[in-house]
Each structure stands twice: as C-alpha cells, then as structure tokens.
Amino acid sequence: MTDLFAKGPVIAPRRRRSQLNWLFTVLPAFPLMLLVLRLWYLSRQDLPTMLLLVQYINPLGMISALFISLSWAVPAVILTLRVLGGILLVSNPGDAGRSPIAVAALRMPDWVVLIAIMIAAFTWQLRLLPALQMLVVAVLGLTAVQRLRAEPWVMNWITLWVPVLTGVLTWIFVWPGVLAAVRGGEHATAVLLAGPPLLGPLLTGPVPARWARLVTHWPAVCAALALPIVAGVVFLRAPVLPSSAVEVGEEGGPIREVVRGQLIAVDDTSTTMLRPTGEVTFIPNGEVRSKTLCPEPVRPPESAVAVRGWPVEETVLEWIAPTRKVTEIDSRCLGRPRGPA
Template identity: 90%
Template sequence: MSDLFVKGPVIAPRRRRAQLNWLFTVLPAFPLMLLVLRLWYLSRQDLPTMLLLVQYINPLGMISALFITLSWAIPAVILTLRVLGGILLVSDPGAAGRSPIAVGALRMPDWVVLIAIMIAAFTWQLRLLPTLQMLIVAVLGLTAVQRLRADPWLMRWIMLGVPILAGALTWIFVWPGVAAAVRGGEYGTALMLGAPPLLGPLLTGPVPARWARLVTHWPAVGAALALPIVVGVVFLRAPVLPSSAVEVGPEGGPVREVVRGQLIAVDDTSTTVLRPTGEVTFIANGEVRSKTLCPEPESPPESAVAVRGWAAERSVLEWIAPTRKVTEIDPRCLGRPRGRA
C-alpha cells in the first residue's frame, strides 16, 4: 500500500502495465462475444433457438466466417497503430514512453507490418488502396526518421520525394475513377480515391510537440471506439449457415411443399432447417425428396465507379480468385418444386 504514495515516475509504469493487462484480458473475449451475438441475432432473439444453434453449429465454420468477413480489419489496426505511434515517437520522444500507442509501435516487429500490408493489398477494396499507399509511405518515412542517420538529402528524399512520387503515380492510376465518381455524384468515392495520395507527405515527419498527443491519441481513441461497432455490424450480417431448399412430401407421393431456410443439421431421423422467419422446422428424413444449396442474394453495388476496368468495390482477391457464376436459379430456391413452372 505504501507504493501508492510514492512520488515520481513509479506509479505511471504500474498503471500502464495494469491497463495493458486489462486490455489483453478483454481482447480475446471480443471474438467470442461476436460469435455469441451472431447466434443471438440469427435466432431472432429466441433463447431456445440460440441454444439449438450452439448445439449444432461447428465453431470452426463460424471462426472461418469471422476471419473471411473481418480480414480487412486486422491490417487496418496494425498499420494505423504503427503510423500514429511513429508520429508520436518522432514528434515528442520524451513523452512517447507514457503512451501505449508509441510503445506498441516501437515494439511492433517489421515482419508484422509487412504481413499486414500484404493482407491489406489483397483484401481491401480498390477505393481503399490509395489509403494503403498513404500508410505505406508514412511507415517508411517514420521508420527512416527513427532508425537512419543518413545524409540530409537522403532523408529528404525518403520523407518527401518517395511520398510525392508514390502519390503522383497513384493519382495517375486513379484519376479516371476520380473523374467518373465526380461526374456520377459519388463524392465519397472520389474523396477516398483522390485524397490519400495528397496526404502521404504530411505523415512522414514530426509535428509540433505540443500537438503530438492531440493528433495521435484522439484519432486512435475514435478508431478504437468505432472499430468494434463497424466490425459487429458487418459480422452480424455475414452468413454462417448454408442457405438451402428442401422438397418435402410422402415417400412415393407428390411434393407437398418446399422448405427454404438455413440448414442447421442432418441426423439419423430428421433434417433441421431455420426458416427466414426464425422458426425451426424438423423434417423427417423419410419425407425429404431432395435438397439443394441456394446462392446468397447479391446486394446491389454501392458504387458504379470503375478505375481502368476495375470496379471500385472489388479487391484484388475478388478480382483474381475464381468465382462460381449462377446463370440459372434452381426453382426450389424460389419455393417451387422441380419441374413446376
């Protein structure tokens, strides 16, 4: 208890360690909370249905859906932390030791940043790639300021020349998309494509020491508050069960109905389907005439802008990965038995 009344810098490091311990305790629980909320949302807030889903849903499938849906968020957190912490380190080195952002950026290995850049390059949409370019040149410039003791001309080239050149090349590439977005009234897309290359040179050097914590901590706090909300909203809409259609009817007789919904489980006696209304239907296996998987409905694109033939809402991974094109919808997915118009 006497340590609480010791003057000097003893209390601050202990408080920082305590805060980090709480943070490391809460972080692993966030994905688990997302999975539970996803089941609660899927069950339409009905506890018995949620318990049934918990019993049958494979956790690996939900974790896979979580990873695929939120793969963009991991590099965003890493790169933002590295840039904001680096700005604080070069702007106010004396106070950087009291900031968890600066400490995290200082202790972050380079290979982690490299992997984050590679993941972002493949998973971020085209309209976000100029922001990635801005973050990359900022990381390079801040790293050079922290570690290199080179000639002034070389430092100016790394801090100003490289960001300006990279921004100019990015602008040349995205200019058709910026012009198309402005003509189409999509000013948000135009801003995301055109603004980040102009901001790269501003993020590679120090800011006045009295403003350092303001320009780094408040954006970090805002991002920390907004990210869980955005992640939760995105994941709550992600599919975790296969959409299916089941033809039901007596053995040897005509099809009585087509049950559409999300397939929960198939056991020795019945097939369990979660309907869009939230009702759970148990179908005896003897009455199952056929089953089929139904494609997820595609949402209309938010932006019609394309940059040199590349849609602004598509990522590199979506561009190069093979996709299954649905040319004809199975009538069972529309609620009609096969062979009936």
Template identity: 90%
Template sequence: MSSDIFLKGPVIAPRRRRSQLNWLFTVLPAFPLMLLVLRLWYLSRQDLPTMLLLVQYINPLGMISALFISLSWAIPAVILTLRVLGGILLVSKPGDAGRSPIAVAALRMPDWVVLIAILIAGFTWQLRLLPTLQMLAVAVLGLTAVQRLRAGPWVMLWITLGVPILTGVLTWIFVWPGVVAAVRGGEYGTAILLGVPPLLGPLLTGPVPAGWARLVTHWPATAAAMALPVVVGVVFLRAPVLPSSAIEVGPEGGPVEKVIVGQLIAVDDTSTTMLQATGEVEFVPNGDVRSKTLCPEPVRPPESAVAVRGWPVEETVLEWIAPTRKVTEIDSRCLGRPDGPE
C-alpha cells in the first residue's frame, strides 16, 4: 500500500529519495558549526593566528548561547512555513505526499512542535511580524482540520473560514493605527506587513487547484531555503560573542598612559588579552592594568518610527514587557578617555 503513492508523477525511486533526505539530515547539523567558525573568522578580521587564539579562549557555551539568542526567531519561521506549505500540498494533491519532502515533513510533524513554534514566535518576533504569525497559525489550524477532522460542513466552514476571518478582523482592529501611521510616514513596507497578512489567512486554509499545487508550495519553499542561510549568516555575524570592555593602562603609581577599548578575550596570571576594533590583539601585563569596565553594546537607531497603540513595531513581546538595563551615562573609558583627572 505504501508503494502506491509513488505511481504518479516523475519516477523517483523511494530509496533514492530516502538517500537524499539522509544526506540533508547529515549536512544540517554542520550548519551551526559553520556559523560559529565564520563568526570567529569575521571577528578576527580574517587573520588565522587571531582566530586560533579566539578558539583557544572563547567558551563554546557562550558562542552557542549567542547563536541561539540571535536566531531564536528563525526556528519557528522554518517550522511554520514548512507546515503550511506542506499542508497545502497534502490537501491539494495527495498523490504527491510520498514524493515531496515538504509534504512528508508536514505529515510527520507533531502538533506539539507546531504549538511550541507558535509560542516561541509570539515572544521573539517583532510586532510587525505578528500579523504574519496570526496568518500562519490560522492556516495551520484550517489545514489540520481539513486533513484530519471528519465533521459536518458547518463545522468545517467555521474552522476554515469563520475563525480566520474573525481573527483577521480582530488583528486589523488592533494594528489599524499602525497601518495609518506607516502610510502617513511613507513606510509602506511596514504598512504591508501589518495590514496584508490578516487578509490572506482565509486563503491558506484549503486546497488550491491540483495543477498549481507544486508551483505555489515548492517554489516558495525553495526560495525560502536559499534565502534563509544568507539572512541567518548576516544576523549572526553581527551578534556579539565577547564582552566589550575598556581598560586603563599605565605604570603602577604613575599616570594613565592610554585606554584600550575593545573586546576582552581572556585574563590569566600574567596578562589581560584584548581584541581591538581594528582586529589587533594586545597583551597587557596585569601590573599595568589600572582599571577596567564593561561597556554597553551600541544601540542602533530604530529603522521605523511607527508604533501600534504605544508598542514600537520593531520590539518583540519580550523586549516590550521584560525589564531592560537602561544606560543613562556612558563611562568615559568606553570612549577612550581616562576616568577622571590623570
């Protein structure tokens, strides 16, 4: 019975398909390791001895933590996109269920994984992406009902159309002030992200014409698979993996000769190792270290001035409700100047 699903469409042997998936699953774990190596290569300004020094001193747990925090938004995006596109293909062209990797992945994906992905996305995605999350969530609900639920037509109509329309209207009511502010401010991309996804939810809960099923599912999945590594790499290359610090250097009992601003690599029994912004490594004898301080990361100005009911569109739920450390005064040492009179 399981071999019947391979009768239609291009002839691809099941063993070959499984072999391709095994290769994919083998390569995927190497991607985070490649990101970590590229981050060190980028941090060392492409200097191999400096990179080897960083490998010697940097804690792998710190690197993994930075990777997880920086890319926590990407995992729910992959899971939900895969579930929606695979679900559309399953309900539109069931004969392709055994030959399409996205259909197989959507069919075998546990519901609790999807639920956790929605919760993580709800806390880690920016406000301007939450309407997209609402669209994906109602699409998953409708497609799951079409695949599994055997109910009356009115119940199915409510799940596949009523719920998406109702949640879309509620989302529109909430984000409408932001849409208006974005249009007035000329931020049309933000206006589209806030206003368009709630309108598309009802269109993603049912089948599409069988002849178009692979086109509207596989091509978006292929485009996303090609773009995601690039986006993930660019985001992670900017993530800090070493603490930004400043140390005052000078002879004991004498004046401060200079202030070194950079990233602290390590402190051992004899010296303090600093990585400067130019990529140069400086070893400062511990006896010459007059003081040291931790410098805050520079805050980038917001790309958008739009807020929805007092909630900036670039902030996540965690950033909006969680306490943050506010830097009201920058230490003069972080600016390259001694602390106080010399």
C-alpha cells in the first residue's frame, strides 16, 4: 500500500491549489447566503423590512439557529465523503490521485470522523440511525483494507462478519418499527429502517476499477446538489425571532388590542413587532400593558411509527434531553386579552 499513488497522473500542485482556493471561497459564502435568504424570507420579500431586521437582529442568534437547524448536515458530508473516497481508494488506487474525493478521504483525520459519528448519533432521527450504522461499518472496513496488513481471516472478520453481525443486531432492534411502518403504509420509513443494514457488507470492499469513479463520483455530485437545497428549506423554516404577544392600551383604560408576532427590538421609545403578515408595528412603550413569550406551534408528526417506544422522528438528544411541555396556552398568544388576575 506504500505505492498507493505511484500510478496514474496526478493533479498539478498549482491547479489543485487553485481548486482548493475556490472551494474555500465558496464554503463561507454558503452560510452567509442562507442567513440573508432567511431574513429575506422573514421580511416577506420587502427590502425596507429586511434592512430593519438586519439592523436589530443579533448575528449570534441567527448563527445559533443555523447551527441547531443544520447540525445534522456536517456529519452527513464528512461520513459520505469518507466512504465514497475510501471505496475509490481501494478500488482504483491509480486513479485516486486525480479525484478530490479520494484525496479528501485520505487526508481526513480519524478524530474528525469520530466526532462526526458522535454528532450524528445525537442529532439524526431514529429512522436515519440504520444509515449511520451502515456508514460506520463501511468506514471501519475501508480503513482496515487501506491500513492493515493482517491475516486473511482477520480481514474477513472486519470487512464482512462485523458488518453482518452489526446489521443483524440493527435489524432485531428496528424490526417492530419496520412491521408498524409496513402496516401503516409508510413504505419510505420501512426502507430507511430495514435497507441500510443490508448494504453495510457491500460498502467495505472494492468495486471493479472501471466502475469505481461512476459509483463514487455520481453519488457525490447528487449529494452536493441536493444538500444545499435541503439545508436551505430546513433553515428557512427555523425561527430566528421570539414569538410574542403584546397587550396594547392606554394606561388606566381598557386593552385596545393584542399584537401578536415576532419581537424585533425594544428601545427607549417603542417596541417593534413583526406581524405574521410581514407588517412591522411600532408600539409606544407607554401603551404596552403586558408582554409574553408564545410557544412555537408544534407541527404534527409526519410518521406515527415508533421503535420500541421511540418515535422515528425523534433524535437521541430530543429523547433524553429535558423539554418544556406547554400544558396551557396564554390567552394573549391567541389574540385575546388575559383575564383579571
């Protein structure tokens, strides 16, 4: 394996450096573009409203929302790149020097892969954990093929029997959910739960050299095209301002109205609210009678399937972390003044 890159042409250092410069230029621009699009979407495509949001919204809050909403994407990119690049490395070493996927996989530190696995284990939904198991056993098998000089039975154990046994254990755990998904007509959920354990043993070894670039580069290209779209859709639905309700009325008089929306800012003279219609309302502080935070509306689950009591749409973090349960909705969040104390 010492002459892994001895064969075949390689990318000239100057050309490779130029490609990396382009990549490093585009990568920071993508999160910035997402943040700008989120403000544009929040302002209902009104430029003055967008400029007002830019003036008052804390960038740290938007970055936090971006991180929480898209924390699943980073390990997905790292693990997919490591697996596809590893397959190309063991399948066609002579062509690997011309592939940025193979070069990135070869230079990727093991601790980065380990951190990506840990983040994915906590942030991916249950229905995606079988896919994570498939990627983990593939990374272990491909790493063993690239680095180990062991006996054939040891290599067979790592590249074949470990994926098979891990897949069987995964199948035993998710089988009740597979049956529930089939009975409920949720065939996509059934495939996500039952399909990946079957593919694990197939991803730990080489493929024919003439097909290596086809089975690695085209999935990478499709993933690279789909990921920005999926990430953008997810982040555009993430809240970046607190939902609030404000009672408005003259001091000592009755409540005139309850303004519901997202709280933009509070200064010395007024409270600025963004209504659901996209209209910005400035409420004089002297007319603010009370304020309250409103919970985000809970979206109904897309799937009713659970695996041994664990809903397939919940992550490990959501399952074990304490959450605030809303048992009673404040009447102000419904647009009605609160009753007398």
